[in-house]
Amino acid sequence: MNDELFKKIYSPEEFEKNSLILLKQIKAHIQNTTSGKALKTLHWNEPEKELDFWKSFLENGENEDFFPEVIKRTTHTHHPKYVGHQVSAPAPITLLTAFASALLNNGMAVYEMGMAPSAIEKVVTDEICKKIGYESGFGGLLTSGGTLANLTALLSARKAKISNDIWNEGYSDPLGVMVCEQAHYCIDRAAKIMGLGEKGIIKVPAQDNFSMDTSVLEESYQNAITAGIKIFAIVGSAPSTATGAYDDLMTISKFAKEKGLWFHVDGAHGGAAIYSNKYEHLLNGISTSDSVVIDGHKMMLMPTITTALLFKNKIHAELTFSQRADYLLNDIEEDDWINSGKKTFECTKTMMCMHWYILFKLYGQEVFNQFVTRQYDLAKDFEKYLTENANFEMATSPMSNIVCFRFKEENYSNNQLNQINKNIRQELLEEGEFYLVQTKLNEKIFLRTSLMNPFTTSEHLNLLIAKIKKKGLEQLEFIKH
Ligand SMILES: Cc1ncc(COP(=O)(O)O)c(C=O)c1O
Structure with a gap:
């Protein structure tokens, strides 16, 4: 047997040497991005070219270039001109918790494979439940x-x-879930995975502001009942993804109670507003829900991927995947927190609880009050700058830090404006200074921004507006000729 290879792979000296080099690169990255000194949020490359690069790098690249190339060839969420998808600019301390989790590799399925993280996870989830x-x-x-x-x-x-x-015997009757048509597609996907089929997703229409139109809840419910569907749950979005609109959780809660439905809140993005003194009212009614989802890697400054699923009654967390039938629900009284694997899809998972715990411990929950409040306030300012400008149309007034708008000009058709906005977004992507995305709402293409970065200011946003306007006017010239 030759152990030399493994001695080299696990050499502490080699590890220290490599990590010190990477730490310097990470430090420079954080400095250059958060300060806005780096000129670009991304260096766009066509997919095929990127693929060729990495194929060739495997054979010909220098080992020491690996991390610098990865850093260069990714989108920089720490840059204040990053206003793209809903992922955070992780707080640097959480890089270290991710690092420690990777090293220790305790999968947490059973207590002895993660004593500390099992206990830490309980502390963290209990804290969120209280909030x-x-x-x-x-x-x-x-x-x-x-x-x-x-x-x-x-x-x-x-x-x-x-x-x-159903867990043991399969379906007999058609079942259904109610959700606003604007909800994130994962609800639809979950219902399909559960075998509910298309008819089992009762899509409640949205109002003009893209939140659930609760005035038609009864009608939607009755239509489904008449079609022979037994509805067991209703989902409120807090907020929905495309426009960041919060559903009226209080009204949904009352409806759920009246009909005996499970009330679930998808707060993946904006559930974190429970921490905001100024914006927690958006979640009025959440305390009456049966379950809530909040992503750590969206509005809570953590790296992908970590999500809290909270239950009003912990019995349900224990029983989701158990073989026991539902009539035994109330028989279970013990708190089985030490066997995390029984409650989760994953058998093995990362020690993600450390991100939550270290942020709570070092900075206190106040950091989320300040962060959510700052980003939601900034969205309101952004709306003001956009509406002061005749060349912009808002999709709706932002309720969170997601802002959708588009360049417009009188006497141009919707098709033309759609094309103009698509072109603007493509040009911005290829230039790489700002990163934002686009979405289609009621047949209109909108530019979509999520203000995720704590260093984005009004100055950056006004610069973005000026850039988009210039590009829009150039597009109009192009169409004229
Ligand atoms: C409202 C909402 N729910 C769920 C999800 C899915 O979350 P994840 O990306 O963590 O799987 C998203 C993602 O954007 C979302 O916005």
Whole structure:
């Protein structure tokens, strides 16, 4: 046997040498991005060219160039001109928790494979439950993303509300879930994974501001009942993804209570507003929900991927994946927090709880009050600058830090304006100074920004407006000739 290879791979000296080099690169990256000194948020490359680069790098690249190339060839969420998708600029301390998790590699399926993280996860989820306003008997878990957490919540809902033992015996009757048509597609996907089919997703229409039109809840419910569907859950978005509109959770909660439905809140993006003294009112009613999802990697300054799934009654967390039938629900009283793997989709997961815990410990929950409030306030300022300018149209007034708008000009058709806005976004992508995305709402293409970075200021946003306007006017000239 030759152990020399493994001695080299696990050499502490080699590790120290490599990590000190990377730490310097990370430090420079944080400095250059957060200060806005770096000129670009991304260096755009066509997909095929990027693929060729990495194919060739495997054979010919210098080892020491690996990390610098990866850093250069990714989109920089720490740059204040990053206003793109809903992922955070992780607080640097959470790079270290990610690093420690990778080293220790305790998968947490059972207590002895993660004593500290199992306990830490309970402390963290209990803290969040209290902040939601759950009073006693609550509990939760951390899992790999909002998509998985929403699916888990709906499985819990089905177990709690449907008396047939579907887990063991399969479906007999058609079942359904109610959700606003603007909800994130993962709810739709979860329902499909659960075998509910298209007819099992009862899409409640949205109002003009893209939040659920609760005035048609009864009608949507009755239509589904008439079609023979047994509805077991209703989902409120807090907020929905495209426009950041919060559903009226209080009204949904009353409706759920009246009909005996499970009330789930998808707060993957904006559930973090429970920490904001100024904006927590957007979540009025959340304390009456049966379950809530909040992503750490969106509005809570953590790296991908970590999501909290919280239950008003922890029994449901224990039973989602258990073989026990729902009529036994109330028999379970013990708190089985030490066996995390029983409650989650994952058997093995990362020690993601450390990100939450270290932020709570070092900076206190106040950091989320300040962060959410700052970003939501900034969105209101951005709206003001946009509406002062005749060349811009808002999709709706922002309720969170997601702002959708488009360049417009009188006497141009919707098709023309759609093309102009698509071209603007493509040019911005290729230039790489700012990063933003686009979305289609009621057949109109809008530019979509999520103000995720704590260093983005009004100055950056006014610069972006000026850039878009210039590009828009150039496009108009181009069309004229
Ligand atoms: C409202 C909402 N729910 C769920 C998700 C999915 O979360 P994740 O990307 O963590 O799976 C998203 C993602 O953007 C979202 O905005």
